Amino acid sequence: MSIKQVLDSLNLERIRGFLTSLYHGAGAGRKPYPPVSMLKAQLLKHLLRVPSDRRLALLLKRNRKKAKACGFKLKTPSHGLFTQFRHRLSKDGYERVFSMLLKQLVEDKVVKGEVVAVDGTAVKAYSQRDLKNKRGKSDPEARVGRARRGFLLGYKVHTACCTSSELPLAFTVAPCNMNEKRFIKPLLEKLMGHGVCFETVLADAQYDSAKVRETVKEYGAEPVIPYRKSSKLRAA
Template sequence: MYILQETLFSLEELQKIELENRLPIFFGALDLEPYAKQLRSSSPQGAIGHNREAILRALLAAPFEDIDTFTALHKRLDTNLRFRYQCGFDISQRAPSIATLSRVFTLITEKRLAEHLFHDLVKQCYDEGIIAGDKIAIDSTAIDAYEKKRPKSQQDGINARWGAKFDSFKNKLTWFGYKLHLAVDTESELPIALEVTPAHVNDGDMGPPLVKDIASRGSIDKVDFILEDGGYDQLKNYEIADYYGAQAIIPLNLRNEKEPPAGFASNGTPRCSMGYDMVYWGSQGNYLKFRCPHALGKVDCPNGMEWCSSSNYGMVRKINVKDDLRRFSTPHRDSQRWKGLYKERTSVERCNSRLKEYLTANDLHVGGVEKVKTHLYLNAIVLLASALAIKKHKNAEINSAA
């Protein structure tokens, strides 16, 4: 609980700090020198350019300060000496031009530096105990394109496309642009993996790549549960979770299923010989245990327990979840534990909301999927860096008071 209280609203906490102190605290959590080094020209010729680390700082400060265009960022650097100084520029020099900011952003995209920085910060947050990592939630959110809208016949399938999805009230929403597919640590509500696709890509198709990305990077030791909504109810999402030793918590989308499998309810609960749903009685390893509902007073069976079992305990049935990864789950579907886990899925919705409402995730002024991805990585980095900054700031306050 201590970790949760400290990091849940770290961005909001940081934004409440006085303006002149906010950026130094934010940048104090970041070591950008290794990334800035890759932005410097190796050629000894030409005029000395602007400090590349300072430009990288400015590009990270932009979403933090709700600056969504290179033009607006140049203006802030040009007119606000404190902001320019806090980003690390020599205030005796002129602010970098719009073209310079755009050029460095393109170089960051080509070298995938924002992606590398993001994953390094995920590992740092995990090592610091800010990210728990045992439960992750996955979902997507719409990102409106900066590009000009085009008919389907002129879309390339790589960049912005028309997309549609239903909101929580079953209203159909359409937009031209992209989808941000996000995996979030449910305890800290911080992003741990992301992908960007054209808007028409199905959510369920992006679950496996996100899980593979998390597992392959080794930033988190063990994921126990992967929480996704009914749009991810596809066998491949259960299989990828099981492959990495996790349990997928996904509501069943029964689609056109007219009858459940013989001897079972739709949610995987076995039925006794009289057709009553048996009672879930816990799990052991890969097996779910169910007991006679009459023995537990849940139903009044006309045949009593003797029909099925001579034991006073009543008939017991064990189900191996591996027999049907989609239908069966540990814990059992619709149990209190399962419902409690699924409620934590809303953490990804809150993370998406912060990226859009507090930062500039949905204020695109760059085109093409790769640049859009860089823009969204920079926004996600702000959330991670804010959590690290707040923890470091609070530790410093505690040490100074001691």
């Protein structure tokens, strides 16, 4: 499937009003670029793993086909306008857009989410460690925590994904040193809020605990979590 087909397949009419509300009403200033096109450009940025807004602006300026796929006609936005759009949308706005699109997919039965897999992925922070070697120097919210290969300064993205469609259904971001088990309940709460009727929850041995299994069962789902070699529950 081409990039244009992916972007065209998204029905963004439901969120057009929300995106438009991020801008002030008609005034003396220049008319803004269509907010839906700005959002599509940000989606394109992630799909193609474009590292910055500056690179995104350059890509769309040079590639008319990709610019047209986003909905830009003659001119394309500068990198500064893309940065402004991200700031307007903010973290809460991104989560709201994600929630609205997900509910649409659930209603259209594109995503069922009967079986979900929960996991945490470490993301490196763009910062040096402080003198105590515990947090970021320029990013004080980042923490040193265990990753797959040793220790890492950064964050963990905790996600719940649909195993059939492989689409993320809920997510949260936290410092890298926080235990994955703490995020089972918040993720399941978000799934319920999105209207996802999950029946089975898969997770690796990092989530092995009686409390996690009880939490999953409280939501009427079956936990499928392997026991660690040192687990007391396994011995029982």
